[in-house]
Amino acid sequence: MTSSGILLLDKPQGWTSHDAVARTRRLAGTRKVGHAGTLDPMATGLLILGIESSTRLLTYIVGVDKEYTATIRLGSSTTTDDAEGDELGKARPAAVDAVTAADIHRVMGILTGAIEQVPSAVSAIKVDGKRAYARVRAGETVELKARPVTVSAFDLLSTTPVDGYLDLEVRVECSSGTYIRALARDLGMGLGIGGHLTALRRTRVGPFRVTDAGDLETVDVATALIPPADAARALFPVVELDEQQAVDLGHGKRINADAGTPASGPHAAIAPDGRLVGLIEFRGVAWKSIVNFPTDTP
Incomplete structure (x- = not known):
């Protein structure tokens, strides 16, 4: 019998959350595998899976707070608010150069705390029964309503000028349902030069950290499983x-x-x-x- 438990995985770039679940089903020898919140293929980091009866814990893990590190490129906006979309506009290099650290911290402060955030149009939110990203890909214009989220921390770690753009390394702690792509977009808009996400890594989900996660390619499911009692004690x-x-x-x-x-x-x-x-x-x-x-x- 396959053991029940919670599995922490460090998802590599290019894999979908569905890919990770499918591989784990093969490794664990069971169909009963679910995940606690997707990560885009572009993103890396902590993906939490439940196996056998521990899938019952996933509902409670989905809603906990999360932590990310990300790279935001200032000076360019895209159709998807990340690097996978088409460029909508590019700021003049002089305008990018004029942005100061104080400017960045000021707008970050506006985007911190309890805020109203408009999700990215290519999100998985359903609009009249159809995913928003599917409507966008079909050529429709999608306007999503703002929703309340909480950004507990929005920290600037470093800045790097790159070919007329300005790349920011940031750390975000936020409530479930917060879109980091939308933070990148809104930071760029607030600075008047546009912005989009070029890298994203989920480092924590509630009490679980990516430093404790196994590699998706090499993980031994049987030994890496967190027993349901231990997972519940943490939650x-x-x-x-x-x-x-x-x-x-x-x-x-x-x-x-x-x-x-x-x-x-x-x-x-x-x-x-x-x-x-x-x-x-x-x-x-x-x-x-x-x-x-x-x-x-x-």
Whole structure:
């Protein structure tokens, strides 16, 4: 039987998230593999997969905050807000040269915090049932509505002049649903010279870091898997169960809480043997299961 667990992969450039899932299915010998948020083929970095019953954790991983490093090219805007699109406009080299570090930090500050962001037109957001990027490729004009996102950090790491452009190395910490391509576009617009993304690397998803990820080409799935209980401990507060409570939860029964009102939101319910029984929430006066895990989950 294939073990259940969470797999951290360092996706190389050129691979789609679907490619990574398909390869992992072959390596793990199971069809039950899913991912917690796509990465564009151009992007590299942390891709989180769930195998077997641990796919049930992916819903909760998708919504956590993320960290990226990226290269933004100032002085040029494109149809896709990244290097894969056609150039829409190019600023005069003198205008690019006139941009100062203070200017960049000022606009970065405007794009930091709780902001309203218009996603890139080539995003996977559905418009009347069809992906926005599919409509763009079909020649349609797509206008997406702004949506609230949170950019916790937008840091300038370095600047490099390149053939009339200015390349910025940046670090971004943000909420789920934030488009780094849109940040590149809006930074360029705010500076009046245009901008687009030329490189993107996801370095963290919630508590999981790319430094702990395996290489997609060489990973040994069996040894690289994070057991579901360990993954849940990293993601949620923990409720340690006694043996009877573990049995009761497994049968769908509610269990009483200790004195006081526990924190809201999902908690990881761990059996005395270290097994993840499920995810639970405090409802009224007792804990109620919201996701159960099979008793044979390793």
